[in-house]
Amino acid sequence: MSEVVLVTPLNEVNRFIVDCLKAVGTKEEYAKIFAENLVTADYRGHYSHGLNRLEMYISVILNKSCNPNAEPAVERETVATALVNGNNGLGSVVGKFCMDLAIRKAKDVGISMVTAYGSNHFGIAGIYSLQAMKQNCVGICFTNTSPVMLPTRGRQSALGTNPLSFGAGNAHDQVVLDMATTTVAVGKLEIKKRKGESIPKGWACDNDGNVTSDPSVGMKSGKLLPLGGEEENGGYKGYGLSLLVDVMSGIFSGSNYGTNVPMFGGVETSNLGQTFIAINPEVFAPGFQDRLSDLLGLVRNTEPKDKTKPVLVPGDPERIHMAQVDSQGGLRYIQDQRISCAKLAEKLKIQPMKSFELK
Amino acid sequence: MSEVVLVTPLNEVNRFIVDCLKAVGTKEEYAKIFAENLVTADYRGHYSHGLNRLEMYISVILNKSCNPNAEPAVERETVATALVNGNNGLGSVVGKFCMDLAIRKAKDVGISMVTAYGSNHFGIAGIYSLQAMKQNCVGICFTNTSPVMLPTRGRQSALGTNPLSFGAGNAHDQVVLDMATTTVAVGKLEIKKRKGESIPKGWACDNDGNVTSDPSVGMKSGKLLPLGGEEENGGYKGYGLSLLVDVMSGIFSGSNYGTNVPMFGGVETSNLGQTFIAINPEVFAPGFQDRLSDLLGLVRNTEPKDKTKPVLVPGDPERIHMAQVDSQGGLRYIQDQRISCAKLAEKLKIQPMKSFELK
Numbered sequence: 001m002s003e004v005v006l007v008t009p010l011n012e013v014n015r016f017i018v019d020c021l022k023a024v025g026t027k028e029e030y031a032k033i034f035a036e037n038l039v040t041a042d043y044r045g046h047y048s049h050g051l052n053r054l055e056m057y058i059s060v061i062l063n064k065s066c067n068p069n070a071e072p073a074v075e076r077e078t079v080a081t082a083l084v085n086g087n088n089g090l091g092s093v094v095g096k097f098c099m100d101l102a103i104r105k106a107k108d109v110g111i112s113m114v115t116a117y118g119s120n121h122f123g124i125a126g127i128y129s130l131q132a133m134k135q136n137c138v139g140i141c142f143t144n145t146s147p148v149m150l151p152t153r154g155r156q157s158a159l160g161t162n163p164l165s166f167g168a169g170n171a172h173d174q175v176v177l178d179m180a181t182t183t184v185a186v187g188k189l190e191i192k193k194r195k196g197e198s199i200p201k202g203w204a205c206d207n208d209g210n211v212t213s214d215p216s217v218g219m220k221s222g223k224l225l226p227l228g229g230e231e232e233n234g235g236y237k238g239y240g241l242s243l244l245v246d247v248m249s250g251i252f253s254g255s256n257y258g259t260n261v262p263m264f265g266g267v268e269t270s271n272l273g274q275t276f277i278a279i280n281p282e283v284f285a286p287g288f289q290d291r292l293s294d295l296l297g298l299v300r301n302t303e304p305k306d307k308t309k310p311v312l313v314p315g316d317p318e319r320i321h322m323a324q325v326d327s328q329g330g331l332r333y334i335q336d337q338r339i340s341c342a343k344l345a346e347k348l349k350i351q352p353m354k355s356f357e358l359k
Numbered sequence: 360m361s362e363v364v365l366v367t368p369l370n371e372v373n374r375f376i377v378d379c380l381k382a383v384g385t386k387e388e389y390a391k392i393f394a395e396n397l398v399t400a401d402y403r404g405h406y407s408h409g410l411n412r413l414e415m416y417i418s419v420i421l422n423k424s425c426n427p428n429a430e431p432a433v434e435r436e437t438v439a440t441a442l443v444n445g446n447n448g449l450g451s452v453v454g455k456f457c458m459d460l461a462i463r464k465a466k467d468v469g470i471s472m473v474t475a476y477g478s479n480h481f482g483i484a485g486i487y488s489l490q491a492m493k494q495n496c497v498g499i500c501f502t503n504t505s506p507v508m509l510p511t512r513g514r515q516s517a518l519g520t521n522p523l524s525f526g527a528g529n530a531h532d533q534v535v536l537d538m539a540t541t542t543v544a545v546g547k548l549e550i551k552k553r554k555g556e557s558i559p560k561g562w563a564c565d566n567d568g569n570v571t572s573d574p575s576v577g578m579k580s581g582k583l584l585p586l587g588g589e590e591e592n593g594g595y596k597g598y599g600l601s602l603l604v605d606v607m608s609g610i611f612s613g614s615n616y617g618t619n620v621p622m623f624g625g626v627e628t629s630n631l632g633q634t635f636i637a638i639n640p641e642v643f644a645p646g647f648q649d650r651l652s653d654l655l656g657l658v659r660n661t662e663p664k665d666k667t668k669p670v671l672v673p674g675d676p677e678r679i680h681m682a683q684v685d686s687q688g689g690l691r692y693i694q695d696q697r698i699s700c701a702k703l704a705e706k707l708k709i710q711p712m713k714s715f716e717l718k
Contacts, residue, residue, distance in 0.1 A: 080439045081469035081642045110440035111636075113470045115643055138606070154661035154670045166603045168610070175606065177599040183592060202561075202592045209664040227586060227593050233542060233561045234586050234597075240536040240673040241600075243658065244525045247497075247534065251527070251651050254644030258654050277470075283440045284474055285613030292610050295617045299602065302513035305568040311513045314599040 006338065006355040007330035014039050016341065016353040017054060023348035024061045026068035030093050034068075037092035037123040040130075042331050045321035046178070048187035049124045051337060055344060056265050057090075057121070063267050066090065066120045072097040080109050083253065084116040088269055091122030095141075098276045099128045103135045106278035115248075115275040117255035121145075121264055122274060126178030126318075129167025132278045133176075138168040140277040142248040144255070146263045148222050149182050151243075152236040155209030157223055158259055161185055162245035167315070168281075173293040176315030181242040182224040189215040202229025249273035328358055365697065365714040366689035373398045375700065375712040376413060382707035383420045385427035389452050393427075396451035396482040399489075401690050404680035405537070407546035408483045410696060414703060415624045416449075416480075422626050425449065425479045431456040439468050442612065443475040447628055450481030454500075457635045458487045462494045465637035474607075474634040476614035480504075480623055481633060485537030485677075488526025491637045492535075497527040499636040501607040503614070505622045507581050508541050510602075511595040514568030516582055517618055520544055521604035526674070527640075532652040535674030540601040541583040548574040561588025608632035687717055 014035045021031035034057070042050030060066040070089030074082050082101055086094035098114040105112030122128075125141045132139025145160030161180035168175055183203050192199050193215040201211045202225055204218025211230060212218050227238025250257030255273030262268040281288035302311045325331055333341075338355065345352040373394045380390035393416070401409030419425040429448030433441050441460055445453035457473040464471030481487075484500045491498025504519030520539035527534055542562050551558050552574040560570045561584055563577025570589060571577050586597025609616030614632030621627040640647035661670045684690055692700075697714065704711040 076642065078469040078642050080471070083643045109468065110437040111470055111472045112439070113638065117644065151658050151661050151670050153663050153665070153668050155664045156661045158658045158661045158670075166599075166606075168606050175599075175602060177596075177603055179596045179599060183587065200591050202588075227596050228542065228588075229561075229592060232559050233588060233592075236673070237536075237538045237586050238593075240525075240538060243534060243654075243672060244536055246654060247525075247527050247651065251647060251654060252638075252640060252643045254646065254650065257650065258657050279472065279611075281611060283435065283437050284442045284611045285476065287613065288610060291613065291616065292606065295602075295605060295610060298617050299510050299517045302510050302515045302517045304512050305514045306512070309512050311510050311517075313602065314595070 005332060005358040007328050007332050007358045008353060008355045009330040010039055010043060010325070012354055013042065013051060013331060016345070016350075017051070019350040020054060020058060020344060020348055021068065023350050024058055024068070026061070026090075030068060030090055033096055034090050034092045037127055040127050041124045043322055043325055044124070044126070044318040046124050046126075046318075048185065051333065051341065053121075055340060058344070059265060060120070065267050065269050072116065074101070080105055080112045082114040084114060086116045086119035088118050088120065088271070091120040091272065091274070094119040095122040095128050095274060095276070096131065098274065099131045099139065099141070099278065102276045102278040103132055103137050106137050106280045107135070110283035111277070111279045113275060113277045115253040115273065117253040117271060117273050119255065119272045119274050120270045121272065124178055125163045125165035126167065126176050128276055129165045129176055129178070133167050133169060133174060136170070136280070136282075138279040138281060139165070140279075141165045141275065142245045143274040144246045144250045144257055144261055144272060146261050147259045148186070148224050149226055149239070149242055150205055150209055150223050152226065152231050152239045159239070159242040159246055160261060161224065162242040162249075164241070164245050169292050169296070170289055173289075173296055174315055175292070175296055175313050176318065178314070181227055181238050181245060183227050183229055183238070184224070186219065186224070189219050193219065202233060202235075249275045330356070332358070364691060364717040366687050366691050366717045367712060367714045368689040369398055369402060369684070371713050372401065372410060372690060375704070375709075376410070378709040379413060379417060379703060379707055380427065382709050383417055383427070385420070385449075389427060389449055392455055393449050393451045396486055399486050400483045402681055402684055403483070403485070403677040405483050405485075405677075407544060410692065410700065412480075414699060417703070418624060419479070424626050424628050431475065433460070439464055439471045441473040443473060445475045445478035447477050447479065447630070450479040450631065450633070453478040454481040454487050454633060454635070455490065457633065458490045458498065458500070458637065461635045461637040462491055462496050465496050465639045466494070469642035470636070470638045472634060472636045474612040474632065476612040476630060476632050478614065478631045478633050479629045480631065483537055484522045484524035485526065485535050487635055488524045488535055488537070492526050492528060492533060495529070495639070495641075497638040497640060498524070499638075500524045500634065501604045502633040503605045503609045503616055503620055503631055505620050506618045507545070507583050508585055508598070508601055509564055509568055509582050511585065511590050511598045518598070518601040518605055519620060520583065521601040523600070523604055528651050528655070529648055532648075532655055533674055534651070534655055534672050535677065537673070540586055540597050540604060542586050542588055542597070543583070545578065545583070548578050552578065561592060561594075608634045689715070691717070
């Protein structure tokens with residue numbers, strides 16, 4: 001008996017998420033923005049930030065720590081900047097609003113920065129860079145997150161995984177860097193634990209701040225190491241980048257920051273800070289896309305150590321994943337995920353998510 | 360017999376560098392900007408980028424691959440941006456010019472970006488962030504450099520150590536991140552070699568792209584690993600950051616990029632790309648400095664793993680170093696450095712650098 005492999009078309013995942021959000025009182029326009037965000041994460045292969053987080057988002061809507069219909073509002077602006085109050089709305093709605101504004105301003109004056117406070121978790125940071133790229137801008141984005149990173153020399157977490165994204169290029173050729181400033185996010189520890197494998201030294205620490213190779217210990221402590229790992233391997237740089245992200249997002253916007261950011265999923269309002277920068281390459285040296293493609297090409301053409309593993313640029317793994325999803329006609333979720341979606345459909349009294357057998 | 364320790368006052372180092380530059384034909388205004396740059400590097404403890412590089416700069420002036428009197432010129436601009444032709448002048452002169460312009464624009468519209476091509480090595484990136492901070496702006500800076508970094512999975516160098524700097528805060532309390540996007544710069548390998556120590560895995564590779572623990576092997580190959588080290592430790596993020604820096608500097612400006620950047624010190628024109636961003640916090644949420652100090656304080660107050668090593672924020676080690684220099688009345692250079700300065704003085708027929716015995 002061969003195992004049955006199920007796939008769910010992207011538009012069905014989208015429909016399911018929209019229905020879930022509407023069932024908990026979200027207006028259609030915002031439910032659609034939210035669904036697009038989660039589906040894009042899964043489509044790009046960032047499963048930790050897609051359907052996997054749907055129940056968490058629904059729980060913070062139900063416990064009223066996030067208002068899914070709140071409209072973001074501009075509080076102050078110049079021709080090149082804006083300060084936005086997210087009004088505790090959906091992070092994906094706040095993010096889209098802010099990057100839209102940033103793009104309009106960058107089209108006018110070349111570069112712009114829009115920062116929001118009163119926001120919530122906004123999904124993958126990369127989606128906002130992609131939003132800018134669709135409008136021929138370079139997009140940069142920062143968000144602070146709940147404190148789970150040990151600063152170098154510390155034994156308590158003081159900063160978040162504080163991701164940043166950077167995207168440049170057009171549909172033909174592009175680079176999209178979307179990274180946490182910790183070595184890895186918690187999801188990678190979960191995977192290692194499930195496989196019964198140890199983790200490399202440089203990922204996480206035990207409760208006393210000593211490096212561990214046991215994923216369970218790292219998950220229990222909630223103490224991740226910054227990119228670079230320990231001090232002698234440059235971990236102070238990853239820690240510095242995490243601090244940079246918090247200054248860019250939390251400190252400019254006036255949101256929560258550092259240890260003041262509550263854990264995701266609780267009853268407390270998150271009040272996250274997020275910053276969106278758009279840059280219009282047309283105001284600088286002509287020929288931006290040509291030079292970019294040339295640079296990406298020369299890096300990809302670097303002789304690889306192992307001929308079966310070519311050098312990739314950030315965004316290439318996602319492109320490969322999307323092509324695979326397209327060829328198989330949809331997303332393949334693990335069984336746990338399908339079961340929890342089925343339960344959610346029942347609970348919210350909506351049509352379950354339909355899947356099809358992969359042929 | 361106790362060893363005699365020599366110190367050189369900052370203003371004497373400055374005088375010596377100015378005289379050297381003038382001796383090779385540099386006009387006084389630019390010689391002073393250049394000297395200020397190198398002295399600041401040493402004062403902050405970044406000895407690799409200070410007096411240590413003076414002979415290299417002089418050699419590229421003498422071999423005419425850099426024109427020390429060239430004036431940077433604005434080619435295009437908007438209220439928030441500018442494209443500058445460095446005209447192959449001194450990097451420190453181009454950098455100061457660009458950040459000055461960026462600050463003026465940021466004061467007007469909140470954020471600005473100035474990018475230069477036709478530039479040369481500009482010293483420590485942090486100095487331009489500090490320049491912005493003195494004018495109450497946040498300063499960000501990027502430069503591309505000669506290719507000595509292996510992209511993840513590659514066995515050839517394709518990108519530079521491509522540093523970035525980020526600085527925020529006032530004289531009272533500040534954060535200054537000034538980092539290469541490799542785990543370490545070549546200078547750290549030299550120090551390990553001199554001490555006869557091995558290097559941690561994650562710093563450098565041999566000629567085939569395999570990680571080495573022998574500093575000599577890493578120096579010979581010129582193949583440094585990106586921040587994070589190998590792929591499983593997040594090295595692809597450091598590599599992605601290096602690419603980000605090259606896009607921000609080389610691709611926006613139209614300078615050399617990637618493997619096209621020649622090695623420093625040769626006869627070829629460098630044509631480096633550098634980008635300077637200034638942000639005026641006053642156009643965002645009021646109270647920026649207070650929040651920043653609060654965040655820096657809460658991170659510094661994180662319980663340390665080892666009570667004798669408190670948690671620092673980027674810029675603190677430099678502050679500690681500067682206080683030490685002040686208390687001892689000047690800089691302590693290694694004997695090699697003093698000897699080469701003495702030879703240089705003789706060669707250029709200028710007054711040698713005077714030092715004093717530390718009491």
